[in-house]
Amino acid sequence: MGLVDKNDISILLPLIASGDEAAFSRFFDHFRPNIYTTVLRITKDEWLAEEILQDTFVKTWMSRKTLTGIENVENWLYKIARNVTYTALKRSFREKQQFNQMARDSITLFYPEAEYKERDEQFHSLMEVAISRLPPKQQETFRLIKQSGLKREQVAAKLDVSAETVKWNLDQAMRSVRAYCTAHLKDFPLIFIIHFFSKYF
Numbered sequence: 001m002g003l004v005d006k007n008d009i010s011i012l013l014p015l016i017a018s019g020d021e022a023a024f025s026r027f028f029d030h031f032r033p034n035i036y037t038t039v040l041r042i043t044k045d046e047w048l049a050e051e052i053l054q055d056t057f058v059k060t061w062m063s064r065k066t067l068t069g070i071e072n073v074e075n076w077l078y079k080i081a082r083n084v085t086y087t088a089l090k091r092s093f094r095e096k097q098q099f100n101q102m103a104r105d106s107i108t109l110f111y112p113e114a115e116y117k118e119r120d121e122q123f124h125s126l127m128e129v130a131i132s133r134l135p136p137k138q139q140e141t142f143r144l145i146k147q148s149g150l151k152r153e154q155v156a157a158k159l160d161v162s163a164e165t166v167k168w169n170l171d172q173a174m175r176s177v178r179a180y181c182t183a184h185l186k187d188f189p190l191i192f193i194i195h196f197f198s199k200y201f
Helices: 006-017 021-043 046-062 064-069 073-110 113-132 136-147 152-159 163-183 190-200
Strands: none
Touching: 006 021, 006 064, 006 073, 021 046, 021 073, 046 064, 046 073, 073 113, 073 190, 113 136, 113 163, 113 190, 136 152, 136 163, 152 163, 163 190
């Protein structure tokens, strides 16, 4: 049985606070879709979004005894989801940095540092050619997000388009740039290709 209005939620809160798992299940089913969609829009990663969703509701359950004292439980829940999301993104960013550093260290065990720098410059030059071949909107979107570090919402405001249009342009640009680079990297050792794709994309 689904929830339909705020009265349903207010009835469930004291039940959840007392440890009623069935009530919490209904609470979860009601809020899950919107929270998952919001988190997925931010992370662009289904697996990570699902992990964040689960963490959000675990924290909610652990704090269940405070629910009856919360004036706006929906805002409170979204605040938890936001905090969990930001923590997860920071962790993901750190892990990517660590992976890239480990990959770079592994490469330099087998290849001279000078060759690494040369391959890096070659890949970067090739990527610039690929970007320059993109349609204007895709090219601008790619540069603003991947090279200037702007967020999707900032790019949408700057280009006066919707966030979904920005997402589509970026997805298309990434696909095209990867395909072009892959087609022109036949002489590159695989370990370099994997590393540079992770580093630049």
